[in-house]
Amino acid sequence: MAFNIPVGPKMVGTFLLQILIFLWLQLPPAESKEHSARCTMMEPFQLPYQNYQRGDLIIGGIANYFGFVVEEMDFHEHPNTKLIDEFFEVLKYYQNTLSLVFAVKEIKENPNIVPNMTFGFHVYDSYTNARMTYQNTLKLLSITERIVPNFKCEKKKNTIAIIGGLDFDISLYMATVLGVYKIPQIAYCVLAPVRSPELQPQTFYRTVPNEKYQYAGIVRLLLHFQWTWVGIVASDDENGETFMQSLVPMLSQHGVCAAFSEKLPALSQGLDNFSFLEPFRAKSSFLMASEVNILVLCAEPQTIAVVKWMQYFYSVAEDVAEKSTGTVWVLTAQWAFSSETMQRLDIQAFDGALSFAIHTEKVQGFKDFLQTLNPNSPHGDGFLQAFWQQAFNCLFSASNGHKENTKTCTGHESLESLPGHIFEMTMTGQSYSIYNAVYAIAHTLHQMHSSRSKRRMMADRGGLDPPELQPWQLHSFLRSISFNNSAGDLVSFDENGELAGGFDIINWVTFPNQTFSRVKVGKIVPQDSQYVNFSVDEGAITWHRSFNQVLPLALCNDRCQPGYSRKKKEGLPFCCYDCASCPYGMISNQMDMDYCFHCQDDQFPNKDRDQCIPKRQHFLSYAEPLGFVLASLALVFSLLTALILGIFSRNGDTPIVKANNRDLTYTLLLALLLCFLCSLLFIGQPHPVSCSLRQAAFGIIFSIAVSCVLAKTITVVLAFMATKPGSRMRKWVGKSLTNSVLLACCSVQTSICAAWLCTAPPFPDMDMNSLMEEIIVECNEGSVAMFYSVLGYLGFLAMVSFTMAFLAKRLPDSFNEAKFITFSMLVFCSVWLSFVPSYLSTKGKQMVAVEVFCILASSAGLLGCIFSPKLYIILLRPDLNSKDHLILRGK
CATH class of the missing domain: 1.20.1070.10 (Rhodopsin 7-helix transmembrane proteins)
Structure with a gap:
């Protein structure tokens, strides 16, 4: 055996960090009297659950199954750590481990992926606790249960990559250790442990798309249904703050207003006393009695638990049944109905909810694999019997301490009989991410062995056979990996080491017997760094029964009808407005228009000012x-x-x-x-x-x-x-x-x-x-x-x-x-002098009519004044039409 001592200033610091973590892990927690009996049954922090299978190459895993809850230290007394609840189990998370086992099984049976070597796995639980996560991560890197950093021997466990964890805190704890050894870590947490891609460890990958696409999808979903007046709910912690800071500006930028942005108390706040109840009750009454139809919830487990308690407190305070009236919950991808959310939670309140989920496809053979599980012969799976006992409320042997009215497990119970909040027979989004992570590692190794140029390049640095293969050799191949999994989905990582994929939109339909079904009704697919391709099938959505399958409305006030424009209300968000009628000559032809507009030149507004009508041609026609x-x-x-x-x-x-x-x-x-x-x-x-x-x-x-x-x-x-006489004019x-x-x-x-x-x-x-x-x-x-x-x-x-x-x-x-000419010209001049102002003061056919009238009037004046006297003589007094008579009259 040998110790591999690092050299150099940076490696010395790394080595000191390992020693500090190692020493911290050796400190046992102080025990409360009521739990001392259970805790003395095991070594300090030596919780027994793990799943192990041998292989040439080992894929490590950190699961989230048991909870390990402790109260916070306030330093008013001697510091200690007290167990508040020994364990709580999220039964649904057990499927995550099974998807890893199933993927390894498929790879073993496929000789075309990694020939001449076998995969194994080693899975520990994180217990949702930092100290346990550090301890079990280091255990994955050790050949024994004892933690000795950098210990090597001739025969060792070759851990090539590690998968985990479920949430961003656990992923960050793991990355702190694994980054030191440059071991690839593939997480399936929806939120990245480090917000800035530049600060994210180069050894960290996620089989989950970046959360910014989820935020963009929420905005697109709200805009699609024209929901502009929504409530935002998140936990009062760092994650909730990030959620608010990311989503609220995007909503405002796209015309959606937050009726309220409520931060709920974190679950750990005040659980050891009742000092938090009064403000908690106030928030419960406000939120649960809110008339806002759309609530966007950051669906972290702690937020779900708080909502559960809020429903309970509201029902107690108001002496009413827990709220199950019309609210549409829009939930993030962390959401799932699990056994922990069913306690004191009327899931009818979430009927018709819409949530985002990691994109999944049906994996053939997974259901058959689940049906082969045998808790009587777990084959190294330390989680299986614990899950079976909790899921079916039974015990396997008297050694576990029979309780009254508790049946004995036979091992032949049917997983299909379990309700969905305990266990599902189809892969969840988290399990699907783990499944893809295992295949990503396998395809990376396949590409390494099939690339001769890469093999020659690495020959001087270490071989590619299992005993000599080093985890750091995977990174250059893993970042560029691209393949289609057994379900036909393309799996590849982007420049930030995150899955280049999208999210599904799920409609949750609940039933009075506390069961549910989830229906995939849409999806979002990233187009580039800013935009997503959004699609949703409205006909497939089942809304909360109180809406009677009518699309819910989410508006601050009634919408402005066509013919009106929005007018801002002073002192209120921009989504609240009055409706003002369009000015004369302008229209609005859609709902909720910000401005009225003029029609095209060849159109004019109708009476209601909501559409444009083609103008009639205006000219002096023979027909009128x-x-x-x-x-x-x-x-x-x-x-x-x-x-x-x-x-x-x-x-x-x-x-x-x-x-x-x-x-x-x-x-x-x-x-x-x-x-x-x-x-x-x-x-x-x-x-x-x-x-x-x-x-x-x-x-x-x-x-x-x-x-x-x-x-x-x-x-x-x-x-x-x-x-x-003598005139020259002749x-x-x-x-x-x-x-x-x-x-x-x-x-x-x-x-x-x-x-x-x-x-x-x-x-x-x-x-x-x-x-x-x-x-x-x-x-x-x-x-x-x-x-x-x-x-x-x-x-x-x-x-x-x-x-x-x-x-x-x-x-x-x-x-x-001359007299007749004088009078005729007087008429002529009078007509045309009056023509000029009349012509200039009229438009269209009236102007033309004025000119025609002047032409007819002036011409008729000349005709009448000059020729009517002569016509009178010719027609009526022919006796006067003689030369003698004219000479006599001239004298």
Whole structure:
């Protein structure tokens, strides 16, 4: 034999740490009188339970089965350690050890994984106690029950890796020792023992995903069901503080409010007296009577125990049955109904609960393996008979001390008959993690032996055969291992040594006989370091019976309906709000919208302001009454003008027609006919052709008409001036002058319109904003300056014509049209002067109607004022339509 003494400053410190742990473990606990009989039956801290099987390579294990509860020392008296309860057993955790045994059995029967070597195992219990965890971890590294650090001999137990523990405290205790020896430790605790990955030992692995994915899954679950008003419950310890600090900010970031964040007293607080009962009762009444429908619980075992006692105290204080009304519990992956949670706990309160669980798949053969267990022949399993006695409430022999009314165990009792909170025949998430851990070690060894380059690289450092294989050689292979287990799941570790996998979402359905079933209803799969892929089958969920299978609500207040937006309530969390109606012209089309918004330009809000309706097109149509009336008037006046033109043509040789230039009369009538007809270009849906033509046609045709009136006025004036003796005006009287006036006046307007059409022609346009419920389909004038230039020039011609007619109105009536022209131009100018403010103050079809009306009114004014007196003579007083009569009247 030999002692392997470490050298170097770092190794000296490690060696001193081992000695301190060794000396501490030798200190026996002080015993209370009432328990001294039991404690003297064994060596100090030498609790007998273990499970061992020989093999070339040994996989160590630290299980959580028995509890070893002691009271805290307050140093008011001489320090000692008193047992409060000798042992309590979590029967359900026994399956964890069985999954390790089953995995080793499968590997032995599979010659393709680790040929030419056999696996064994050695499992101790942690007793959920730091001192016992340190002691049993060191025992796994020793060849005898005595703990001698660094002791070696020729024939030794070759422990290649160790699996454990269940919670983060036990895992940390183990890592303190195993990290010294660089032995791989594969834990199955849901929470990492070290929060920062940088501080986590390089020898530490977990077959559990990082807890941050669980927190992200909780947020996604709450958002999926639109639960924004929830209670947060955790134990008042370091784990509960971490839970609060991690989850609450994530909830706030995603719009979920905590109605309360309650920390429950730790189970160890005050158990030796009743000083804690008053605040405990207050918390019980507050939590259990809370009207919050959704409670998120950090489901550590100690938190579950506190909830159990809270239910009990609430029922006693209120003299009511334990709370079983509608609350949906959202639980973390540590949750499981076990025998410890069933004491004084009405599981009906957890009916319909949703919990996260380590992802599992059905492992073939495990149920058959469980049915082969024989407690009469445990084959090195020191846990089996203890489990059997507790599970079936029986004893194996009289040597164990029969109690009254206690039956004798036969060993043929059926595990399938046990309720789920004691034992399950399918692998739990913890057992599945241990199963994967064993296979990870086996596949690592397989990869080491199959990689020749790695074998040559390590040849100088030690062989790969079982006697020479060193645990530290596994690390480089273990971190990169990737394989599919027998259930088809991919098993691999990420850069932090944690399982690259996700969580299942479990729905817990409870029954009045204190039994339950768990239904997998969803899962979360990590996508990257921040996001998870979330899925849930709502139809598979059974809610608490008080909800009658209706989705529970979790809101601070009633939701805002479409047509309203949320308005913050001062002094309350952002999930509490009032509902304000959307302002005029805005809508909200979903529940609980933060802001109302405008519709698209071609839509407008409905009456309830909860949806957008397509706008109607708005233009002066022939189908509507106004458009029909104006079009009818245009056609009537056009026919009337054509009739007048026909009458004048038929009576073209009469004096009344010849007077004041017959050709100008015909031209004026034709221009007025076109004026009436051009108004039809303004009615109907605008098109590129109609938009280009209508203002240009209106400007040119009206310029012709006004120019004719001006030319007739000039003709009258020159005619009377030419009758004076010696007048030089005679040479100007004739068709050449009138044609020149007409051509000159029209040319200017034609030039303006041509320049307009060439530079910025009118085009169809849609005004989306002027009217709330309609889209104005109009002709955009292109150049406003050109439009008003056309109107301005037309107004200039009209004013010149009016002025000259007004000056010539006193000439002899028989030859003079000046009075009629004066009155007609007065009507014309009045109409168009009123047009400008009316045109500018209207929109859409009303604006078009104003222009059409002005065209018809001004044209009708010219037609009526100039031609009605002549029509009266032609049609009703033909006796006056003679040259003699006109000469006599002129005298």
